[in-house]
Amino acid sequence: MRLKRVLALLCAILIVFSSGVMYANAEKTQIKDLNYLKQIIEYIKANYAGDITEEELIEGAIEGVFKKLDKYSDYYSPEEFKEFNTSVSGNFGGVGIQITEKDGYITVITPIEGTPGARSGIKPGDKIVSVDDVDIKGVSVNRAASLIRGEPGTQVKLGIIREGIDDIIYFNITREMIRINPITYKIMDNGLGYIKISQFNGNTYENLKDILKIFDEKNIEKLIIDLRNNPGGYLDEVIDVLKFFVPKGPIVHIKKADGTIETYNSNLDLPKYKLAVLVNGGSASASEIFAGAIQDSKVGTIIGTMTYGKGTVQSVVPLVDGGGMKITIAEYLTPNMRKVNEVGIKPDIVVENTAEPKVDLSKIPTLDKTRKPTVGVVGLDVLGAEMILQILGYKVNKPDGIFDETTFEAIKKFQKDQGLYSYGVLDFTTQDALTKAINEYAKPDNVDKQLQKAVEVLLEK
Template sequence: MQVRGRAVAAIVMLSVLASVIVTIFVTDKLEEVPVAASTSVAAAADRGTQLTDDELKQLNTVLDLLQTQYVTEVDRDELIDGAISGMMNALNDPYSVYMEAEVASKFSQSIEGSFSGIGAEVALENGQIVVVSPIKGSPAERGGLLAKDIILSVNGESLTGLTLQEAVNLIRGEKGTKAKLEVMRAGNSEPIAVVLIRDDIDIETVYSRIDENGVGVIEITQFSLNTAERFTEELAALEDKGIMGLVIDVRNNPGGVLQDVVAIAQLMMEQGKVVVQVEDRSGKRDKTFAEGGEKKDYPIVVVTNGGSASASEILAGALQEAAGATVVGEQTYGKGTVQVSFNQLFDDGGLIKMTIAKWLTPNGNWINEKGVTPNVIVEPPAIYSVARLNLTEELKEDQLSEKIRSVQIMLEALGYEVDRTDGYFSANTAEAVRKFQRDHGLKSTGIVDTTTASKLEEKVIAFIRDDANDPQMQKALEIAAGKKQ
């Protein structure tokens, strides 16, 4: 596959957010650009954009002052790293960051798709550490972390006022260690606790299956360096079985490699159709065209939610506007900028990741901070956003809390009658708890203890993973099965 456009467009891999996966994994998969980096630095010098003598004097004065007069001995390397980070922070662009050597090394390793941590991507938005999306099968997903959650503290240490890198340093940790997160979630009146055990995460990015009506389903969890190859294999296997339609699920997919999403999109687009446009600082637009693909003779549906970001939005926008696909679900995240990694600027192994362009849909729409609007909007039920229980004490009648509200929503989703879902533990709620306990061989007390909470969460997880209880997927399957072209 050849991507047309200026040289810089050919080497750029799309970043998901300015973010760092809290495992020190950045989903912004960007290629190494040693030649471009060297050329750009030389060009900058020719334009007189290096520091003047007066500016160098200012910095040296501060450096000397700190090293000789500060109350404690300072680490010179940390001061230099801080100065570089300060310049990047001055851009007020959450997608442009400096990574010191250790973080840069983990960033490079992440391109291979394997890393350790809790498995969630975070970004710094309005001074808050916000979850973009949890990774499928990760501790973050299993523990109930959701897109748009705001992480307030980690193991009792507040994240208020910290930079993204400082917050990541607190959240990350060795496999097997505990990360107790205090999280504020939309719709909750008080923070919730999410307790996760960090783990090694080896990402398989593509999953496929066929439903009973002959509709193929391919889930893409993110766009890594082998995702296009895996998608091509799975699509071919599905087509060999004669699928009647195709559903592509990119919910909670934070994005990734631009080249891979282009390769995937053009498989389902006519030759010469625009896949994506990249606009530089001067307003010049370069278009990437589909090559070697074809418009499919079966309907295509893309399923999205608020955790579908960046490359996921490129795929949804391209197929929606240029391949006649139907987008089903919720408004996407709204990440419409492109970053490039300059990884050979520093002898110590650090790198700079910087915004260099906007990306636009085939029709020229910039979705930044807006997202892709589905053709068919389907909101998920409340059970999908309910907080996990993580009990520290029993829940019983006449109490009022967010955890009780979670219990009520869980019980209702599982088919138990409750008279309210406002967090007040009513007599009716107690009876519903007793019935649940009897149905699952537990002591019928009407009190939610740790055993009852664990069983309740077990059943809820099974409920959520069942496609029959997923209205977004059900609508997508219905559309894909019902419109043979």
């Protein structure tokens, strides 16, 4: 909002200048440099009728500069920069709990194992109502997280409502350095190793090294690497990770602003693992570096859907006021010099995980509970009930909206199966039960077709 206000002011003041002292004509043109910007800010300060500070104007001007750059370059205020670094690095001072907003409360999803939050006894479902005696009901998740985090060694007091306990419970917890592990893994029943990497943060390489050691001890060499919805992360992390998998040769090429190309290489003599890599439209940046390197080096099969297409590299620069900037400095190319930016990585095997309902509910008339039809009644509610019963496998004549004896018997059987009073009347309770049943039936199958294909591919090798 502040940026929009400042930009609007700049547009307005330039109109004023067209008839004032900074008028530009054919004989004299005002040079637009930093001094020009300074004059604009000074003019606004002296003449603007609203309430705005010089700091706000300067920050708005800086933000305006970044609006002229690509969508991945950005400017961060001190508070924003702190949150950015936390999200990317995976390390922060805190208590180690995952939170969300639910029913107006900041609610604990789960405490992270081995952290102060877990040791103190915080439980999933706990509602946090205060931080250091400040009421946080209704605040955003980001704001709550910012209040709970702090320097390691300092204390934070959390007020919690817990189901079954009338009074607020208070926890005084000493913060520690929390290191987020972005990897989960398991050994599947078929003997394949499964590794899910949610982000290439500063802890990815070390955690993956430990997981691969476990797999090596069990002689597991066929791995599924799941990068779906992984937005990316640190360039050096993904390069280090790829050195476990990519044979000797290029991993990625970095094309800099001046046109020079820097190549990062692997020194791995003989790849140990056979890979299937899962990607989708949420796989971006470092995830695409990973997928591109595996695809070009032919040490694995890429499965899923087209990736996002972010093929640029950003440099993060801290500023003296505690803020920071992220600026695009290069473009990366796959080992075979393929462009990724605005293109993406096309999987070797395209598999869609469809989420379409089995039934188009919009074509079924609503059971609106305005009456209780029985034999002989005609209407859309009867038609809706007949259609639902037919889909659910009950014997009815062709749905026509006429409540006949066949419909009566079908409703009686449905009522009996649902544990309801079985008397053949389409009462309100039965209408609710039919609606609930068809909604459940219509839900898409939660079958992970992409994962199934990965298993199939690896087991064939």
